Structures are given as C-alpha cells and as structure tokens.
Amino acid sequence: MYKYDNYDQAMVDARVAEFRDQITRRIAGDMTEDQFKPLRLMNGLYLQLHAYMLRVAIPYGTLDSRQMRMLAHIARKYDRDYGHFTTRQNIQYNWIKLEDCADILEELATVEMHAIQTSGNCIRNISSDQYAGAAADEVTDPRPWAELLRQWSTFHPEFSYLPRKFKIAVIAASEDRAAMRLHDIGLELIRQDGALGARVFVGGGMGRTPMIAPEINPFVKADDLLSYLEACLRVYNRYGRRDNMYKARIKILIHEIGADEYRRQVAAEFAHVKTLGIDPPLAELERITAFFAAPAYDAPDVEPDRNDPDFAVWLDQNVKPHKQAGYAIVNISLKPIGGIPGDATSQQIDVMADLAEKYSFDELRVTHAQNIVLPYVAKRDLYAVWQALRDAELADANLDLISDIIACPGLDYCSLANARSIPVAQKIATRFADMDRQRDLGELKLKISGCINACGHHHAGHIGILGVDKKGVENYQLTFGGSGAEDVSIGKIIGPGFDEDGVVDAVEKATEVYKALRQGDERFLDTYRRVGLAPFKEAIYG
Amino acid sequence: MKLLTGNDLGSGAVTWWTGNGWSIHVEDAADVGEHGEATLLAEEGARRVNAPYIIDALPTEDGPRPAHIKDRIRALGPTVRTDLTLKPADPAAGDWII
Ligand code: HEM
Ligand code: SF4
Numbered sequence: 001m002y003k004y005d006n007y008d009q010a011m012v013d014a015r016v017a018e019f020r021d022q023i024t025r026r027i028a029g030d031m032t033e034d035q036f037k038p039l040r041l042m043n044g045l046y047l048q049l050h051a052y053m054l055r056v057a058i059p060y061g062t063l064d065s066r067q068m069r070m071l072a073h074i075a076r077k078y079d080r081d082y083g084h085f086t087t088r089q090n091i092q093y094n095w096i097k098l099e100d101c102a103d104i105l106e107e108l109a110t111v112e113m114h115a116i117q118t119s120g121n122c123i124r125n126i127s128s129d130q131y132a133g134a135a136a137d138e139v140t141d142p143r144p145w146a147e148l149l150r151q152w153s154t155f156h157p158e159f160s161y162l163p164r165k166f167k168i169a170v171i172a173a174s175e176d177r178a179a180m181r182l183h184d185i186g187l188e189l190i191r192q193d194g195a196l197g198a199r200v201f202v203g204g205g206m207g208r209t210p211m212i213a214p215e216i217n218p219f220v221k222a223d224d225l226l227s228y229l230e231a232c233l234r235v236y237n238r239y240g241r242r243d244n245m246y247k248a249r250i251k252i253l254i255h256e257i258g259a260d261e262y263r264r265q266v267a268a269e270f271a272h273v274k275t276l277g278i279d280p281p282l283a284e285l286e287r288i289t290a291f292f293a294a295p296a297y298d299a300p301d302v303e304p305d306r307n308d309p310d311f312a313v314w315l316d317q318n319v320k321p322h323k324q325a326g327y328a329i330v331n332i333s334l335k336p337i338g339g340i341p342g343d344a345t346s347q348q349i350d351v352m353a354d355l356a357e358k359y360s361f362d363e364l365r366v367t368h369a370q371n372i373v374l375p376y377v378a379k380r381d382l383y384a385v386w387q388a389l390r391d392a393e394l395a396d397a398n399l400d401l402i403s404d405i406i407a408c409p410g411l412d413y414c415s416l417a418n419a420r421s422i423p424v425a426q427k428i429a430t431r432f433a434d435m436d437r438q439r440d441l442g443e444l445k446l447k448i449s450g451c452i453n454a455c456g457h458h459h460a461g462h463i464g465i466l467g468v469d470k471k472g473v474e475n476y477q478l479t480f481g482g483s484g485a486e487d488v489s490i491g492k493i494i495g496p497g498f499d500e501d502g503v504v505d506a507v508e509k510a511t512e513v514y515k516a517l518r519q520g521d522e523r524f525l526d527t528y529r530r531v532g533l534a535p536f537k538e539a540i541y542g
Numbered sequence: 543m544k545l546l547t548g549n550d551l552g553s554g555a556v557t558w559w560t561g562n563g564w565s566i567h568v569e570d571a572a573d574v575g576e577h578g579e580a581t582l583l584a585e586e587g588a589r590r591v592n593a594p595y596i597i598d599a600l601p602t603e604d605g606p607r608p609a610h611i612k613d614r615i616r617a618l619g620p621t622v623r624t625d626l627t628l629k630p631a632d633p634a635a636g637d638w639i640i
Contacts, residue, residue, distance in 0.1 A: 033592050048554075340622055
C-alpha cells in the first residue's frame with residue numbers, strides 16, 4: 001500500500017489545523033453559515049437530516065487494518081457505533097458533532113486518512129476495481145495509477161473550482177467492477193503491442209441525466225496520461241456550464257458539442273500541455289509502483305475442504321479466483337437479510353480489520369456495491385476466515401444476488417431525498433430471504449436511490465428503483481435493463497410508480513416472468529434484453 | 543399551524559422553536575403563525591441555528607405533527623433504526639411517521 005511521504009503528511013496535518021481554526025470561529029459566531037458551509041464541505045462535512053455527516057475518503061477503496069480500526073474507533077468514540085460504506089468506496093458517519101470534527105480529522109491523519117475532496121466541485125476520490133492487484137483478469141495493477149491520479153488531483157489549483165464535481169475511475173481488467181463508464185472520466189488500462197496505456201472514456205454519469213461515457217481516445221500511452229487528463233479537464237473547465245447546476249457536469253458539455261468536437265479540442269490542448277512537462281519522471285512512477293508490490297505469497301495450492309455445506313455455499317458465491325495459485329479473493333457481504341446495506345458496526349469493522357491483518361497481508365478494499373473485500377486470502381485459511389465472519393454476522397453468501405442491494409441513505413438520513421431507500425431494500429431482501437430461491441435467480445443487481453441524484457446507482461441496476469415524492473407521499477419508479485459492468489447500459493422506466501409494498505410485489509412478479517422465460521443460463525438482464533419489456537409489463541400492470 | 547425548525551449549530555441535532563428558545567422535541571414546538579420569518583432571521587442572525595425554515599404542521603393531542611414525512615423523520619429519527627430515535631424504548635413510535 002502507498003505510504004505518505006513528508007509532503008503528504010504535512011499537507012493533511014496543515015489542513016486539519018486550518019479547519020480546526022475555522023470550526024472554532026464558526027462556533028464562536030465569527031462566521032455565518034453561508035461563509036462556513038463551503039469550508040466545511042471542503043473537509044467532507046455535510047449537514048444532513050439528523051446531524052452533521054462526515055464523509056471520509058478511502059482512496060481507490062484500499063485500506064489497511066490500522067486504518068480500518070481507526071474507522072471503528074471513530075464510529076465508537078464520536079458517532080453511534082457504526083459507519084456506512086458508500087458506492088463511492090468511502091465511509092460516512094451520520095451523527096457527527098461540529099465541535100468533534102477537528103479531533104476526528106486529527107485522529108484520521110495519524111493513519112494517513114482525511115476527508116479532503118469528498119465534496120465540492122473538484123476531482124473527487126478516485127475509484128477503482130476492488131480486486132486490483134489480485135484479479136486473475138487484470139493486465140496490470142491499477143492502484144499505482146489511481147495513486148498517481150490522487151496525487152495529481154489533490155489540491156490541484158486549476159481544478160478546485162470546476163463547473164461541477166468530477167469523478168474518475170480506473171480499471172485494468174476487461175470485466176468492469178467499478179462502473180467505469182458511468183464516471184466523468186473512466187480509464188481502462190490496456191496493453192497495445194506490449195506498451196501500457198489507457199482507453200479514455202469521458203462524459204459518463206448518473207444523476208438526473210444518466211449518460212454512458214463515449215470513448216474519447218482508444219489508446220493514450222502511459223507516459224502521456226496525466227497530460228491527456230489535464231487537457232480533458234482544461235477543456236471542461238473552460239467550456240463546462242457554470243450558469244446552470246443541472247447542466248454543469250462534463251457529460252452535458254460532451255453531449256452538447258459532441259464527442260468528436262470534444263476530442264478535437266482535447267487533442268489541441270494536449271499538444272500544448274505536453275510541452276509543460278507534467279507527466280511524472282519514470283523514477284517517480286517506479287517509486288509509487290514499489291508500494292504496490294505483490295505480497296510475499298507462500299501458501300501451497302490446496303483446495304479447501306467443502307464438507308460444511310454452509311461454507312461451501314459461501315465459497316461458491318462470495319469467493320473469487322486470484323491471480324496467484326493458492327490464494328483467493330474473499331467478498332464480505334454487508335447485506336444481511338433485512339439489514340441496512342453498507343452499514344457495519346464498530347465491532348464488525350474491527351473484526352474485518354483483524355482478519356485482514358491475520359489473513360490478507362493487512363489489506364482490505366471497499367467495493368462500489370457497498371461490500372468489503374479481503375484481497376489476498378490463502379485458500380488453506382478460507383475456512384477459518386469464514387468461521388470468524390460467521391461469528392460476526394458477516395458471512396451472508398449473497399454476493400451479486402437479489403439481496404446484495406445497493407441502497408443510498410434515502411429519506412432516513414439524507415436531506416435531498418424524496419423517499420426512503422433502506423426500508424425498500426429491507427423488504428425486498430426479506431421477501432427473497434430463501435437463499436435457494438435467490439441462487440436460482442442468479443446474478444441480479446438491484447439498486448435503489450432515494451432521489452434523482454442516483455447515489456444508489458439505480459440507473460445501472462438490472463432492476464433499479466427510484467424514490468419520488470408524489471404530493472408528499474413516497475412513491476417508487478421501477479427501471480429495468482441497466483448495468484454498470486462491461487455490458488454497460490442505462491435502465492428504462494417501465495411504467496407508473498408504486499407504493500412501498502407495491503414495488504416489492506412488482507419486483508417479485510418480474511422475477512417470476514424471468515423464471516418462466518429464461519433460456520439456458522441467461523441472467524435476468526439477458527432475458528430482459530432478449531424479450532423486451534412487454535411480458536414484464538403485462539405481468540406487473542396486467 | 544406553522545413551525546420553525548432547523549439544526550443546532552454545535553450538535554447538528556434537529557431543533558424546534560418553542561416560542562422563547564429551541565428544543566429537540568417537536569412536542570415543544572410553538573405555532574409561529576405569521577411571525578415565523580422574523581424569528582427565523584433573528585435566530586439565524588444570532589447564529590444559534592443552521593438552515594432554519596418554516597413548515598406546515600397539524601395540531602394533535604400529542605402535539606404538533608409536521609405535514610411532510612421528511613419533517614416527521616427529522617422529528618423522530620431514522621425509521622430503520624428505532625434505537626437511534628428520540629423514542630428508542632417505543633417500538634411503535636415509527637407509526638407516527640408513516
Ligand atoms: C447523504 C449525503 C449525500 C448527498 C447530499 C449527496 C448528494 C449528491 C448529489 C447532489 C448528486 C448528483 C450530482 C450531480 O448529478 O451533479 C449525487 C450523486 C452521487 N452520489 Fe451522492 N449524496 C449523498 C450521499 C451519497 C452516498 C451515501 C453515496 C453512496 C452510497 C453517494 C454516491 C453518489 C453517486 C455514486 C452519485 C452519482 C454520481 C454521478 O452523478 O454520476 N452519495 N450525490
Ligand atoms: S440519491 Fe438522493 S436520497 Fe439518495 S443519498 Fe443521493 S441525494 Fe440522498
């Protein structure tokens with residue numbers, strides 16, 4: 001893992017001291033909320049329904065056991081004993097007091113963590129593949145590149161006041177586990193004739209105007225990547241709309257001028273930027289890459305004993321192949337049936353930290369599906385890991401099944417919400433509590449947002465649910481056919497909305513139609529794409 | 543009736559204007575009638591409260607009931623964690639919201 005150098009640490013420490021002073025002045029009444037709000041947002045502190053909410057950055061979703069324990073400690077000492085892992089691979093605390101905030105950030109800084117660029121119109125936390133460094137199908141480890149982008153984008157003076165927020169994802173595998181093309185910039189690292197480079201996609205996003213990022217460049221050489229991204233951002237910074245918040249994202253700019261014109265402008269800007277020498281020297285890249293060297297693998301290539309049937313089910317569902325023989329990738333589901341998607345108690349966070357330290361070369365990942373990954377577990381240790389997870393109620397074997405629901409905080413916590421998301425997730429998971437039934441339905445990605453901002457990725461759900469406000473009453477729209485994976489697509493609204501129980505019934509009916517019509521090993525999404533909406537609509541609205 | 547509400551500066555907790563101060567209990571909220579705006583400006587100016595706004599509510603036997611579900615959730619707490627609401631011992635408290 002990357003370790004801060006003196007510059008990194010000094011910057012983060014200085015930021016904590018600065019914010020402490022700002023908080024003191026706000027509490028003393030020397031600043032109005034209008035003056036203070038942009039300052040607190042730059043430090044990840046939002047005001048939500050019941051309290052302040054602090055969003056802590058987890059760069060590209062990677063953290064070690066010391067950092068994970070700190071997250072548990074913060075939850076225990078300053079919040080209400082739990083945290084919420086988000087679709088942006090971060091963690092949010094829902095019950096933070098203003099007067100505690102500087103102390104929290106100071107404690108986080110001792111383990112190289114912060115809340116910088118988790119809000120505001122800047123380049124946000126870089127997201128990546130949660131299996132980075134471990135995936136059997138990657139061409140290279142994307143983390144050094146994600147780290148390079150983190151360093152480039154942190155406090156980038158030119159890009160601190162963009163027209164709107166900016167989200168970048170980096171992957172290096174053909175399977176897209178990071179919803180790459182639904183980001184403002186999506187990078188897929190590839191090799192061409194042996195040379196490393198990236199396919200660059202720009203202008204994707206969800207929110208009220210969902211768009212799939214078009215490919216702007218099929219191959220940018222690794223040596224040119226930062227300059228190229230700088231050019232992409234500059235064109236956006238210059239021409240992105242600042243007059244209308246709803247049209248300010250880069251997706252709108254590219255949609256309006258067209259991908260060809262944007263590509264032309266970026267090429268022209270790139271020719272200039274390349275003369276500025278901002279691409280890092282090879283030595284710097286090597287320095288960063290060295291932090292991500294493969295761990296000291298030493299386990300024999302043994303298959304785990306599948307005698308315990310519950311363990312075998314979990315193995316099949318939650319454990320994924322590793323690039324190193326003898327090792328596996330373990331997914332820890334934060335989606336217990338009837339629980340709150342993405343929430344973990346301090347105690348559970350500590351358990352996961354302990355397991356990482358003991359069994360996963362001290363590393364954990366947060367996934368955009370609001371789960372946790374132990375990326376380097378020896379197969380001989382899988383049973384012990386599973387037993388410890390089971391004891392902590394963390395062994396739900398439902399990865400990618402219908403109960404592995406992404407849900408935003410919705411109206412239970414979020415001040416922008418139109419409707420609650422979590423109770424809908426709970427009702428659906430409970431309706432499908434029978435695990436045999438879930439496994440029979442196979443991969444089915446269900447995603448729920450409490451408003452059109454789409455924090456719960458509903459546009460990318462095989463089944464998506466969007467909460468709307470119908471004259472003060474919660475109402476839910478259903479969308480089918482979305483995907484955030486390499487077969488990326490945006491779901492379509494199927495018809496009039498439902499109340500809370502109605503939407504659960506409609507989801508169930510949709511799964512019945514799927515079961516009746518599926519061919520071979522088609523997933524729900526495949527069947528829907530083949531047969532279209534009509535049979536589903538008839539069953540649901542009939 | 544009309545209520546004035548906001549979030550406490552220090553704790554961020556939801557607060558309700560009682561007529562001469564702020565309370566975290568909606569039961570204590572006073573009908574601000576037509577004077578809400580003036581109180582809002584004065585209190586915001588005194589920097590004791592964040593993001594204050596005026597809402598509609600219905601008077602009931604148990605006290606004011608905000609007209610919109612969002613403000614009822616604000617008044618009680620998250621419906622999915624009764625243990626974290628203002629009435630953790632009352633499992634039926636959530637019924638008041640819906
Ligand atoms: C509770 C505080 C939150 C607030 C105030 C908030 C606000 C917003 C807003 C306004 C947008 C739309 C931005 C735009 O289209 O320009 C957005 C998008 C998004 N948020 Fe949140 N959000 C919150 C929590 C979360 C959480 C908990 C998650 C993860 C579970 C999340 C993940 C996202 C994602 C993935 C998007 C879509 C990005 C895109 O537009 O492509 N947010 N959020
Ligand atoms: S989608 Fe809407 S309701 Fe859900 S967290 Fe985002 S802003 Fe809040």
